[in-house]
Amino acid sequence: MDKKILLEMKHITKRFQGVTALDKVSFNAYEGEILALCGENGAGKSTLMKILSGSYPETSYEGEIYINGEKCHFMDPAQSEKMGIGMIYQEISMHLDMTVAENLFIGRWPMKGRQVDWKKMNAKAKEYLDLVGLDIEPDDILRRLGASQQQLVSIARALSKDLKILVLDEPTSPLTQKESKILFQILQSLKERGIACILITHKMDEVFQNADRVTVLRDGKSVASYLLEETDEKRIVADMVGREITNFYPKEKVPISGPIMEVKDFSVPHPSIPDRKIIDNVSFTLHKxxxxxxxxxxxxxxxxxxxxxxxxxPKLSGKVYINGRExxxxxxxxxxxxxxxxxxxxxxxxxxxxxxxxxxxxxxxxxxxxxxxxxxxxxxxxxxxxxxxxxxxxxxxxxxxxxxxxxxxxxxxxxxxxxxxxxxxxxxxxxxxxxxxxxxxxxxxxxxxxxxxxxxxxxxxxxxxxxxxxxxxxxxxxxxxxxxxxxxxxxxxxxxxxxxxxxxxxxxx
Ligand SMILES: Nc1ncnc2c1ncn2[C@@H]1O[C@H](COP(=O)(O)OP(=O)(O)OP(=O)(O)O)[C@@H](O)[C@H]1O
Ligand SMILES: [Mg+2]
The missing domain is CATH 3.40.50.300 (P-loop containing nucleotide triphosphate hydrolases)
Known part of the structure; x- marks a missing residue:
């Protein structure tokens, strides 16, 4: 690969009381790539990225971080953001009762004299919303948006800060398939602009459909990095768990007998649209x-x-029978x-x-x-x-x-x-x-x-x-x-x- 190295994390060791979460991990990201970061639960993925984002200050771990060859000393997230690092966490970390534009430019609202220049702020916001393909108004309140829209707003916010590296920690969990597709289209366009996208995910199909490269952590150590075209799912899973897995589903046929629970005529109100049902008169039986x-x-x-x-x-109607009794x-x-x-x-x-x-x-x-x-x-x-x-x-x-x-x-x-x-x-x-x-x-x-x-x-x-x-x-x-x-x-x-x-x-x- 003749792409330029953008990020180098060298010999990172991070300990919590009693646990070595990262053990001399070295990790690189190139310009304009989508890099998947895989590993078992507790392997150290989130911790490594929290070090990059400045959530853990430089004094709390060993090792070095370089961006474009320049050594970084991050003591807090603001300093890492300044160097062009954006983080998208699984939980939305924005102000739900503020507008989209306010969220985008929080801490750096454009001023006109001693007043916030709302017009300028909204106009600039619109530009970044367009970049991520969001058709919403800058003065919409964040709370009213869906989870995926909120996530796109946080990406727009990262973009508005001269983004170089975007880290996404299990970003598709709250998204529908369609929304995930839109997210990955955006990552492709970021990649074309030279941005490195680091994607933490447990979903192998996401890795194979979108990433250029994959790095695997196991027990706090970096165990492998591959170009996607040079590897396959079996290899990656084996690197993750330290052994080969052949059977993913231990399904067994067991005898199924009479009903254990019967659900009859269930209707459930829609959680956000008044006078609408989300479930209308549903009945089914579960067996032993x-x-x-x-x-x-x-x-x-x-x-x-x-x-x-x-x-x-709450429900609108419906009965439950367990072992034949209501x-x-x-x-x-x-x-x-x-x-x-x-x-x-x-x-x-x-x-x-x-x-x-x-x-x-x-x-x-x-x-x-x-x-x-x-x-x-x-x-x-x-x-x-x-x-x-x-x-x-x-x-x-x-x-x-x-x-x-x-x-x-x-x-x-x-x-x-x-x-x-x-x-x-x-x-x-x-x-x-x-x-x-x-x-x-x-x-x-x-x-x-x-x-x-x-x-x-x-x-x-x-x-x-x-x-x-x-x-x-x-x-x-x-x-x-x-x-x-x-x-x-x-x-x-x-x-x-x-x-x-x-x-x-x-x-x-
Ligand atoms: N604040 C903390 N205090 C103590 N131990 C921690 C803390 N945060 C993480 N750890 C430990 O560090 C190790 C790595 O955790 P980390 O969250 O980085 O894993 P992960 O790879 O992101 O896993 P998952 O896929 O489950 O999100 C784990 O053993 C975890 O228990
Ligand atoms: Mg994690």
């Missing part, structure tokens, strides 16, 4: 030993449906009482308490189980949390580690452990493997299969079709308020699921 997949486009109402069943969000579920507490568990999509928001230990987080929903006569049974607590800590392969020094100190994917494993530890009869999983590396995905699938084998019922919402096609016994497709079809594992194909996902009330004869 069954893994029921729910497919559909992001925003089709899959999460709203299961949240309403679980009593977490149950009243008015709150998540009621649902748990009837043996249901729900792993939500928004784990960060309602899944974990980051100031508590792994042990406390796992045993939190089962205090009743571990305590005797109201006294916490620490031995039992330790045993239980230890069991799931091991089986989910959480990367941390021990179960006393605070959850806030874990990598993103490892936090998700803890949330999952917390629900499985309750030994629910009915386990509902909303995007259970999002942000989870290949090795850990396998462990999660094994746990799901285990539950099925014990005769429990599992509902799995997923936007990753290969996962649904391989793991589910039946796939129910939701689109435009209704179930548009239910396919058995034998008849389901990617094509059929996608066709049903695109159906609406209008195009059905």
């Amino acid at each position: 030993g069954e893994i029921l997949g729910i497919a559909g486009l992001v925003g089709a109402g899959r999460s709203e449906l299961v949240n309403a069943i679980f009593g977490k969000e 149950v009243q579920i008015k709150s998540p507490f009621d649902a748990m009482k009837h043996g249901m568990a729900l792993l939500t999509e928004e784990r960060k928001k309602d899944g974990i308490i980051s100031g508590m230990s792994i042990r406390e987080n796992i045993t939190l929903p089962l205090l009743k189980m571990v305590s005797q006569r109201g006294v916490l049974n620490f031995k039992k607590e330790r045993e239980l949390s230890g069991k799931y800590f091991e089986s989910l392969n959480v990367k941390a020094p021990g179960t006393d580690t605070l959850v806030g100190q874990l990598s993103g994917g490892n936090q998700q494993k803890v949330v999952l452990g917390k629900w499985i530890a309750r030994e629910p009869q009915i386990l509902i999983l909303d995007e259970p493997t999002r942000g989870i590396d290949v090795g850990a995905k396998y462990e999660i699938y094994k746990i799901i299969v285990d539950l099925a084998r014990q005769g429990k019922g599992v509902i799995m919402i997923s936007s990753e079709l290969p996962e649904l096609l391989s793991m589910a016994d039946r796939i129910m497709v939701i689109s435009d308020q209704k179930i548009r079809g239910t396919l058995s594992a034998e008849e389901a194909t990617q094509q059929k699921v996608m066709e049903l996902s695109a159906l609406s009330g209008n195009n059905i004869a």
